Ligand SMILES: NC(=O)C1=CN([C@@H]2O[C@H](COP(=O)(O)OP(=O)(O)OC[C@H]3O[C@@H](n4cnc5c(N)ncnc54)[C@H](OP(=O)(O)O)[C@@H]3O)[C@@H](O)[C@H]2O)C=CC1
């Protein structure tokens with residue numbers, strides 16, 4: 001592996017995560033900001049990425065041509081939107097660079113296209129890049145395995161800022177998948193994503209989701225195991241977006257010498273159980 005700083009592109013550079021990534025890349029060793037990209041027509045195109053992130057001039061001007069940005073880079077950090085991420089996965093595969101995907105709200109079809117791109121590219125994708133949430137998912141899987149589904153109901157509660165556009169959050173779904181794995185069930189057929197009106201009693205063995213949105217909340221997640229007379233709650237609070245950015249940069253460095261494939265943060269953090 002090269003000792004030189006890894007050349008990274010930030011797509012969605014002017015977004016909440018894009019700005020956080022640019023500040024963090026500037027402050028840590030081993031990585032350098034090679035290019036910054038926004039969508040064509042964005043008012044941020046042509047502006048200095050460092051200025052937009054509040055650092056002062058960085059000498060990297062935000063462009064709108066992702067393939068050109070990827071060609072001489074080694075990795076792309078992508079916290080944008082599902083449609084954009086699908087496009088970037090194809091371009092990153094073409095440029096043979098690492099693609100770290102934090103974007104949430106991807107459909108099954110989007111995920112299939114990203115998985116196809118991973119035949120030629122090293123992609124690390126996770127609904128949450130933080131160490132804490134990935135550890136929480138391991139604990140949720142263990143608790144779900146240990147607690148009898150006839151006696152313990154699993155509910156996942158999340159709250160995010162008012163600008164968030166997808167629900168349930170990528171993290172809530174990641175935690176749901178972990179709990180489903182612990183119970184050896186298929187999440188899609190056992191999840192209850194919405195409750196409204198006369199729903200009838202709760203069906204044993206299902207995994208429920210509840211979504212709150214408001215203010216500037218960065219990310220709150222709880223997995224509740226509700227039994228007769230007691231509740232076990234496993235939870236995580238994000239106080240700063242840098243936890244996600246730090247994880248994304250770690251993922252890019254980890255994937256630098258890996259073979260093409262679709263990896264998760266559990267792989268990056270060494271928390272994967274199989
Ligand atoms: N996995 C994780 O750890 C985390 C995941 N996320 C996820 O990351 C995503 C982004 O979140 P956040 O930063 O808050 O959102 P923002 O809306 O603040 O930022 C997204 C940025 O991407 C830009 N963008 C969209 N499409 C394109 C495109 N085709 N080309 C270039 N840029 C594009 C947007 O531009 P425009 O405004 O013009 O559309 C915007 O600047 C969400 O899906 C969120 O859930 C967030 C935090 C952590």
Ligand SMILES: O=C(O)C1=N[C@H](C(=O)O)C[C@H](O)C1
Nearest residue numbers: 104127164169170171218219
């Ligand atoms: O949109 C956000 O802000 C976040 N999105 C991710 C998610 O959907 O879980 C991760 C984090 O909670 C912040």
